Amino acid sequence: MVSALLASASVPTVLVVDDSSALRQLTVGVLRRVGYTVLEASDGREGLDTALREQPDLILCDIHMPVLDGWDLVREARSSEALGTTPVLMLTSDNDRLSVRRAMAAGADDYLTKPWTQAELLSAVTSLLEKAERYKADAVRSQDQLRSAVLATILHELRTPMVSLVGSTELLLTRRNRYSPERVQGMLEDVHRSAQALTRTISRMMDWAELSGAGASSNTAPVLHHLPVTQAIEEVLGSSAFAKEVQSVLKVPPETQGGVFASHPVQVRLEACHVQCWGPDFYKVMTELLVNALRFSKPGRPVGVTGKAIGHELYQLEIANLGVAMPERFIAQIGALSQADRDLHEQQGMGLGLAIGQLAAKRNGATLQVTRFDGMPTVVRLVFRTAKVRADALPGSQAQSISDCA
16 A cells, blocks of 8 residues: 555655654654655754644654644644645554543544554555545546536536627617517516616626635635624625625515515524634625525514524534525535526526635635534524634723633
Protein backbone atom coordinates (compact mmCIF):
# COMPACT_ATOMS: atom_id res chain seq x y z
CA MET A 1 0.00 0.00 0.00
CA VAL A 2 2.89 2.37 0.80
CA SER A 3 4.47 1.71 -2.59
CA ALA A 4 1.19 2.43 -4.36
CA LEU A 5 0.91 5.82 -2.69
CA LEU A 6 4.51 6.70 -3.44
CA ALA A 7 4.12 5.64 -7.07
CA SER A 8 1.49 8.31 -7.61
CA ALA A 9 2.26 11.50 -9.53
CA SER A 10 3.14 13.45 -6.36
CA VAL A 11 4.87 12.01 -3.29
CA PRO A 12 2.85 12.71 -0.12
CA THR A 13 4.30 15.23 2.32
CA VAL A 14 4.12 14.35 6.01
CA LEU A 15 4.71 16.83 8.84
CA VAL A 16 6.05 15.39 12.12
CA VAL A 17 5.52 17.58 15.21
CA ASP A 18 7.22 16.35 18.41
CA ASP A 19 9.24 18.15 21.09
CA SER A 20 11.37 15.05 21.70
CA SER A 21 14.29 15.27 19.30
CA ALA A 22 15.03 11.55 19.55
CA LEU A 23 11.47 10.43 18.87
CA ARG A 24 11.03 13.02 16.12
CA GLN A 25 14.16 11.88 14.33
CA LEU A 26 13.11 8.24 14.68
CA THR A 27 9.71 8.98 13.11
CA VAL A 28 11.22 11.14 10.37
CA GLY A 29 13.78 8.45 9.56
CA VAL A 30 11.17 5.70 9.18
CA LEU A 31 9.05 7.82 6.85
CA ARG A 32 11.93 9.06 4.73
CA ARG A 33 13.31 5.55 4.26
CA VAL A 34 10.12 4.47 2.52
CA GLY A 35 10.11 7.57 0.32
CA TYR A 36 7.83 10.16 1.92
CA THR A 37 8.70 13.85 1.85
CA VAL A 38 8.96 14.75 5.54
CA LEU A 39 8.85 18.10 7.34
CA GLU A 40 9.46 18.47 11.07
CA ALA A 41 8.72 20.87 13.92
CA SER A 42 9.78 20.84 17.57
CA ASP A 43 6.69 22.37 19.18
CA GLY A 44 3.00 22.92 18.48
CA ARG A 45 3.24 26.54 17.40
CA GLU A 46 6.06 25.85 14.97
CA GLY A 47 4.11 22.84 13.72
CA LEU A 48 0.96 24.85 13.09
CA ASP A 49 2.89 27.62 11.30
CA THR A 50 4.67 25.04 9.15
CA ALA A 51 1.41 23.28 8.32
CA LEU A 52 -0.27 26.54 7.29
CA ARG A 53 2.72 27.47 5.13
CA GLU A 54 3.55 24.10 3.54
CA GLN A 55 0.11 22.43 3.37
CA PRO A 56 1.25 18.84 4.11
CA ASP A 57 -0.86 15.84 3.15
CA LEU A 58 -0.71 14.44 6.70
CA ILE A 59 0.25 15.72 10.16
CA LEU A 60 1.77 13.45 12.84
CA CYS A 61 1.49 15.24 16.15
CA ASP A 62 2.59 14.57 19.71
CA ILE A 63 0.14 15.61 22.45
CA HIS A 64 2.30 16.98 25.30
CA MET A 65 4.41 19.81 23.86
CA PRO A 66 5.47 23.31 24.92
CA VAL A 67 4.08 26.57 23.50
CA LEU A 68 1.06 24.85 21.93
CA ASP A 69 0.06 21.29 22.84
CA GLY A 70 -1.27 18.74 20.38
CA TRP A 71 -4.90 19.24 21.32
CA ASP A 72 -4.76 22.98 20.68
CA LEU A 73 -2.77 22.48 17.48
CA VAL A 74 -5.49 20.21 16.09
CA ARG A 75 -8.24 22.53 17.27
CA GLU A 76 -6.66 25.54 15.55
CA ALA A 77 -5.96 23.52 12.41
CA ARG A 78 -9.58 22.43 12.19
CA SER A 79 -10.75 26.05 12.50
CA SER A 80 -8.57 26.94 9.50
CA GLU A 81 -10.05 26.41 6.05
CA ALA A 82 -6.60 25.49 4.70
CA LEU A 83 -6.16 22.61 7.19
CA GLY A 84 -9.78 21.77 7.91
CA THR A 85 -9.64 18.39 6.17
CA THR A 86 -5.93 17.57 6.52
CA PRO A 87 -5.69 14.17 8.29
CA VAL A 88 -4.02 14.22 11.72
CA LEU A 89 -2.45 11.22 13.46
CA MET A 90 -1.83 11.79 17.18
CA LEU A 91 1.29 10.15 18.64
CA THR A 92 0.92 9.75 22.37
CA SER A 93 2.39 7.88 25.28
CA ASP A 94 -0.94 8.13 27.05
CA ASN A 95 -2.93 4.93 26.93
CA ASP A 96 -5.93 6.05 28.95
CA ARG A 97 -9.30 6.49 27.32
CA LEU A 98 -9.68 10.11 28.40
CA SER A 99 -6.60 11.27 26.49
CA VAL A 100 -7.62 9.32 23.40
CA ARG A 101 -11.17 10.64 23.54
CA ARG A 102 -9.93 14.18 24.01
CA ALA A 103 -7.62 13.82 21.01
CA MET A 104 -10.43 12.59 18.79
CA ALA A 105 -12.80 15.29 20.08
CA ALA A 106 -10.24 17.94 19.16
CA GLY A 107 -10.43 16.76 15.56
CA ALA A 108 -7.75 14.09 15.22
CA ASP A 109 -8.43 11.31 12.71
CA ASP A 110 -6.52 8.52 14.45
CA TYR A 111 -3.98 7.93 17.22
CA LEU A 112 -0.95 5.74 17.78
CA THR A 113 0.34 4.85 21.23
CA LYS A 114 4.06 4.99 21.97
CA PRO A 115 6.13 2.89 21.70
CA TRP A 116 4.96 1.96 18.22
CA THR A 117 6.51 -0.41 15.73
CA GLN A 118 7.59 0.64 12.24
CA ALA A 119 4.83 -1.51 10.75
CA GLU A 120 2.19 0.14 12.97
CA LEU A 121 3.37 3.62 12.03
CA LEU A 122 3.43 2.94 8.29
CA SER A 123 0.06 1.19 8.39
CA ALA A 124 -1.58 4.16 10.17
CA VAL A 125 0.05 6.70 7.84
CA THR A 126 -0.94 4.77 4.71
CA SER A 127 -4.52 4.32 5.91
CA LEU A 128 -5.02 8.04 6.56
CA LEU A 129 -3.40 9.10 3.28
CA GLU A 130 -5.60 6.67 1.34
CA LYS A 131 -8.65 8.02 3.16
CA ALA A 132 -7.62 11.56 2.21
CA GLU A 133 -7.24 10.51 -1.42
CA ARG A 134 -10.76 9.06 -1.40
CA TYR A 135 -12.06 12.29 0.11
CA LYS A 136 -10.40 14.32 -2.67
CA ALA A 137 -11.84 11.98 -5.30
CA ASP A 138 -15.31 12.41 -3.79
CA ALA A 139 -14.87 16.18 -3.90
CA VAL A 140 -13.94 16.01 -7.59
CA ARG A 141 -17.00 13.86 -8.30
CA SER A 142 -19.17 16.36 -6.43
CA GLN A 143 -17.82 19.17 -8.58
CA ASP A 144 -18.53 17.13 -11.70
CA GLN A 145 -22.08 16.53 -10.49
CA LEU A 146 -22.38 20.24 -9.83
CA ARG A 147 -21.36 21.13 -13.36
CA SER A 148 -23.77 18.53 -14.76
CA ALA A 149 -26.58 19.90 -12.62
CA VAL A 150 -25.88 23.43 -13.86
CA LEU A 151 -26.00 22.32 -17.48
CA ALA A 152 -29.15 20.29 -16.88
CA THR A 153 -31.11 23.10 -15.25
CA ILE A 154 -29.79 26.48 -16.32
CA LEU A 155 -31.29 26.34 -19.81
CA HIS A 156 -34.77 25.69 -18.44
CA GLU A 157 -34.59 28.33 -15.71
CA LEU A 158 -33.35 31.01 -18.08
CA ARG A 159 -35.33 29.94 -21.13
CA THR A 160 -38.78 29.95 -19.50
CA PRO A 161 -38.96 33.70 -18.75
CA MET A 162 -37.11 34.49 -21.97
CA VAL A 163 -39.75 32.69 -24.04
CA SER A 164 -42.44 34.70 -22.30
CA LEU A 165 -40.54 37.94 -22.84
CA VAL A 166 -39.91 37.31 -26.52
CA GLY A 167 -43.44 36.06 -27.21
CA SER A 168 -45.24 38.90 -25.43
CA THR A 169 -43.06 41.65 -26.86
CA GLU A 170 -43.36 40.21 -30.38
CA LEU A 171 -47.15 40.25 -30.12
CA LEU A 172 -47.11 43.79 -28.78
CA LEU A 173 -44.87 44.93 -31.62
CA THR A 174 -46.83 43.27 -34.42
CA ARG A 175 -50.45 43.13 -33.22
CA ARG A 176 -50.85 45.77 -30.55
CA ASN A 177 -53.60 47.59 -32.51
CA ARG A 178 -55.77 44.46 -32.35
CA TYR A 179 -55.77 44.31 -28.54
CA SER A 180 -57.85 46.23 -26.05
CA PRO A 181 -56.07 48.52 -23.58
CA GLU A 182 -56.85 46.00 -20.84
CA ARG A 183 -55.21 43.18 -22.83
CA VAL A 184 -52.16 45.32 -23.56
CA GLN A 185 -51.88 46.17 -19.86
CA GLY A 186 -52.05 42.49 -18.95
CA MET A 187 -49.36 41.58 -21.49
CA LEU A 188 -47.08 44.34 -20.20
CA GLU A 189 -47.56 43.02 -16.68
CA ASP A 190 -46.58 39.54 -17.91
CA VAL A 191 -43.47 41.01 -19.52
CA HIS A 192 -42.57 42.75 -16.28
CA ARG A 193 -43.05 39.57 -14.19
CA SER A 194 -40.93 37.55 -16.60
CA ALA A 195 -38.20 40.18 -16.54
CA GLN A 196 -38.25 40.14 -12.73
CA ALA A 197 -38.03 36.34 -12.67
CA LEU A 198 -35.13 36.38 -15.10
CA THR A 199 -33.33 39.07 -13.09
CA ARG A 200 -33.81 37.12 -9.87
CA THR A 201 -32.50 33.89 -11.40
CA ILE A 202 -29.41 35.61 -12.79
CA SER A 203 -28.81 37.45 -9.51
CA ARG A 204 -29.01 34.22 -7.51
CA MET A 205 -26.72 32.44 -9.95
CA MET A 206 -24.21 35.27 -9.47
CA ASP A 207 -24.55 35.00 -5.67
CA TRP A 208 -23.93 31.26 -5.83
CA ALA A 209 -20.96 31.68 -8.19
CA GLU A 210 -19.38 34.37 -6.01
CA LEU A 211 -19.82 32.35 -2.81
CA SER A 212 -18.48 29.16 -4.34
CA GLY A 213 -15.56 30.96 -5.94
CA ALA A 214 -16.66 29.89 -9.43
CA GLY A 215 -17.27 33.39 -10.70
CA ALA A 216 -14.88 35.54 -8.72
CA SER A 217 -11.15 36.04 -8.81
CA SER A 218 -11.06 35.58 -5.05
CA ASN A 219 -13.41 34.57 -2.28
CA THR A 220 -11.89 36.44 0.62
CA ALA A 221 -13.40 36.08 4.06
CA PRO A 222 -15.68 38.98 5.02
CA VAL A 223 -15.17 41.16 8.08
CA LEU A 224 -17.21 39.47 10.79
CA HIS A 225 -19.68 41.61 12.70
CA HIS A 226 -20.91 41.07 16.23
CA LEU A 227 -24.59 40.75 15.36
CA PRO A 228 -27.37 40.79 17.95
CA VAL A 229 -29.45 37.84 16.73
CA THR A 230 -32.87 39.04 17.88
CA GLN A 231 -32.47 42.48 16.30
CA ALA A 232 -31.00 41.08 13.09
CA ILE A 233 -33.88 38.65 12.52
CA GLU A 234 -36.43 41.36 13.31
CA GLU A 235 -34.78 43.52 10.67
CA VAL A 236 -34.94 40.69 8.11
CA LEU A 237 -38.64 40.02 8.72
CA GLY A 238 -39.50 43.69 8.81
CA SER A 239 -37.64 44.70 5.67
CA SER A 240 -39.34 45.61 2.44
CA ALA A 241 -36.73 43.53 0.59
CA PHE A 242 -37.89 40.38 2.40
CA ALA A 243 -41.56 41.17 1.74
CA LYS A 244 -40.79 41.67 -1.97
CA GLU A 245 -38.87 38.38 -2.10
CA VAL A 246 -41.82 36.52 -0.58
CA GLN A 247 -44.20 38.21 -2.99
CA SER A 248 -41.99 37.37 -5.96
CA VAL A 249 -41.39 33.71 -5.08
CA LEU A 250 -44.78 32.76 -3.67
CA LYS A 251 -46.77 34.89 -6.17
CA VAL A 252 -48.88 36.54 -3.47
CA PRO A 253 -49.98 40.14 -2.86
CA PRO A 254 -48.17 42.14 -0.16
CA GLU A 255 -49.21 41.23 3.38
CA THR A 256 -50.74 43.87 5.59
CA GLN A 257 -50.57 41.93 8.87
CA GLY A 258 -47.22 42.01 10.66
CA GLY A 259 -45.42 38.73 11.09
CA VAL A 260 -47.58 36.90 8.51
CA PHE A 261 -46.29 36.12 5.05
CA ALA A 262 -48.40 34.42 2.37
CA SER A 263 -50.82 33.32 5.14
CA HIS A 264 -47.97 31.76 7.16
CA PRO A 265 -47.27 33.25 10.61
CA VAL A 266 -43.55 33.40 11.42
CA GLN A 267 -43.14 32.54 15.11
CA VAL A 268 -39.84 33.67 16.65
CA ARG A 269 -38.44 32.44 19.98
CA LEU A 270 -34.83 33.47 20.53
CA GLU A 271 -32.35 33.67 23.37
CA ALA A 272 -30.53 36.99 23.17
CA CYS A 273 -26.97 36.66 21.90
CA HIS A 274 -24.38 38.24 19.63
CA VAL A 275 -22.94 36.02 16.89
CA GLN A 276 -19.97 36.36 14.57
CA CYS A 277 -21.23 36.93 11.04
CA TRP A 278 -20.96 39.55 8.33
CA GLY A 279 -24.27 41.39 8.33
CA PRO A 280 -25.12 41.09 4.61
CA ASP A 281 -24.38 37.34 4.69
CA PHE A 282 -26.60 36.85 7.74
CA TYR A 283 -29.51 38.61 6.04
CA LYS A 284 -28.89 36.64 2.85
CA VAL A 285 -28.86 33.28 4.67
CA MET A 286 -31.96 34.03 6.72
CA THR A 287 -33.87 35.35 3.71
CA GLU A 288 -33.08 32.25 1.66
CA LEU A 289 -34.01 29.82 4.44
CA LEU A 290 -37.17 31.64 5.49
CA VAL A 291 -38.45 31.97 1.93
CA ASN A 292 -37.79 28.25 1.38
CA ALA A 293 -39.66 27.41 4.59
CA LEU A 294 -42.62 29.57 3.57
CA ARG A 295 -42.64 28.15 0.05
CA PHE A 296 -42.88 24.53 1.17
CA SER A 297 -45.20 24.99 4.16
CA LYS A 298 -48.74 23.65 4.18
CA PRO A 299 -51.34 26.42 3.71
CA GLY A 300 -51.74 28.54 6.81
CA ARG A 301 -49.20 26.62 8.89
CA PRO A 302 -46.59 28.62 10.83
CA VAL A 303 -42.85 28.77 10.27
CA GLY A 304 -40.81 28.62 13.45
CA VAL A 305 -37.50 30.37 14.16
CA THR A 306 -35.83 29.34 17.43
CA GLY A 307 -32.41 30.14 18.81
CA LYS A 308 -30.36 29.18 21.85
CA ALA A 309 -26.81 29.29 23.11
CA ILE A 310 -24.82 26.04 23.09
CA GLY A 311 -22.26 26.46 25.85
CA HIS A 312 -20.24 29.67 25.77
CA GLU A 313 -18.95 29.53 22.20
CA LEU A 314 -21.82 28.49 19.90
CA TYR A 315 -25.31 29.67 19.06
CA GLN A 316 -27.86 27.45 17.31
CA LEU A 317 -30.63 28.79 15.07
CA GLU A 318 -33.32 26.49 13.68
CA ILE A 319 -35.93 27.22 10.99
CA ALA A 320 -38.78 24.69 10.93
CA ASN A 321 -41.85 24.26 8.74
CA LEU A 322 -44.60 21.70 8.19
CA GLY A 323 -44.96 20.76 4.56
CA VAL A 324 -43.21 19.05 1.66
CA ALA A 325 -40.58 16.45 2.57
CA MET A 326 -37.12 16.76 1.00
CA PRO A 327 -35.83 13.60 -0.73
CA GLU A 328 -32.64 12.18 0.79
CA ARG A 329 -30.86 12.47 -2.55
CA PHE A 330 -31.62 16.19 -2.53
CA ILE A 331 -30.14 16.63 0.93
CA ALA A 332 -27.04 14.72 -0.18
CA GLN A 333 -26.57 17.10 -3.11
CA ILE A 334 -27.08 20.46 -1.43
CA GLY A 335 -24.99 22.89 -3.40
CA ALA A 336 -25.36 20.98 -6.68
CA LEU A 337 -28.20 23.13 -8.03
CA SER A 338 -30.65 20.24 -7.82
CA GLN A 339 -34.33 20.51 -7.04
CA ALA A 340 -36.54 18.56 -4.68
CA ASP A 341 -38.89 16.49 -6.85
CA ARG A 342 -38.86 19.07 -9.61
CA ASP A 343 -41.54 17.23 -11.56
CA LEU A 344 -43.94 17.45 -8.61
CA HIS A 345 -42.99 20.76 -7.04
CA GLU A 346 -41.80 23.20 -9.69
CA GLN A 347 -39.68 25.88 -8.08
CA GLN A 348 -37.70 28.75 -9.42
CA GLY A 349 -34.22 29.03 -7.99
CA MET A 350 -32.90 25.53 -8.75
CA GLY A 351 -32.55 24.64 -5.07
CA LEU A 352 -30.17 27.56 -4.68
CA GLY A 353 -31.68 28.65 -1.36
CA LEU A 354 -29.92 25.93 0.62
CA ALA A 355 -26.78 26.11 -1.51
CA ILE A 356 -26.41 29.88 -1.07
CA GLY A 357 -27.21 29.59 2.63
CA GLN A 358 -24.66 26.84 3.13
CA LEU A 359 -21.87 28.68 1.33
CA ALA A 360 -22.57 32.02 3.00
CA ALA A 361 -22.61 30.31 6.41
CA LYS A 362 -19.34 28.52 5.70
CA ARG A 363 -17.39 31.64 4.86
CA ASN A 364 -18.47 33.11 8.22
CA GLY A 365 -17.26 30.09 10.16
CA ALA A 366 -20.82 28.83 10.66
CA THR A 367 -22.41 25.54 9.61
CA LEU A 368 -25.75 24.75 7.96
CA GLN A 369 -27.39 21.33 8.16
CA VAL A 370 -30.81 19.93 7.32
CA THR A 371 -31.34 17.93 10.51
CA ARG A 372 -34.84 16.74 9.60
CA PHE A 373 -36.33 16.64 6.12
CA ASP A 374 -39.58 14.64 6.35
CA GLY A 375 -41.75 17.75 6.43
CA MET A 376 -43.11 16.87 9.89
CA PRO A 377 -41.38 19.28 10.36
CA THR A 378 -38.45 20.02 8.08
CA VAL A 379 -35.70 21.59 10.19
CA VAL A 380 -32.68 23.56 8.97
CA ARG A 381 -30.04 24.27 11.61
CA LEU A 382 -27.46 27.05 11.61
CA VAL A 383 -24.66 27.08 14.18
CA PHE A 384 -22.69 30.31 14.61
CA ARG A 385 -19.75 31.21 16.78
CA THR A 386 -20.77 33.56 19.55
CA ALA A 387 -19.19 37.00 19.83
CA LYS A 388 -17.81 38.65 22.91
CA VAL A 389 -19.10 42.20 23.28
CA ARG A 390 -18.06 44.99 25.61
CA ALA A 391 -20.49 45.55 28.40
CA ASP A 392 -20.30 49.32 27.89
CA ALA A 393 -21.99 48.68 24.52
CA LEU A 394 -25.02 47.37 26.42
CA PRO A 395 -27.39 49.75 28.25
CA GLY A 396 -26.70 50.21 31.96
CA SER A 397 -23.61 48.00 32.08
CA GLN A 398 -20.05 48.53 33.30
CA ALA A 399 -17.22 48.34 30.81
CA GLN A 400 -15.77 44.86 30.54
CA SER A 401 -15.41 42.11 27.97
CA ILE A 402 -18.26 39.61 28.27
CA SER A 403 -20.20 37.01 26.34
CA ASP A 404 -23.81 38.11 26.30
CA CYS A 405 -25.23 34.62 25.84
CA ALA A 406 -23.36 32.69 28.50
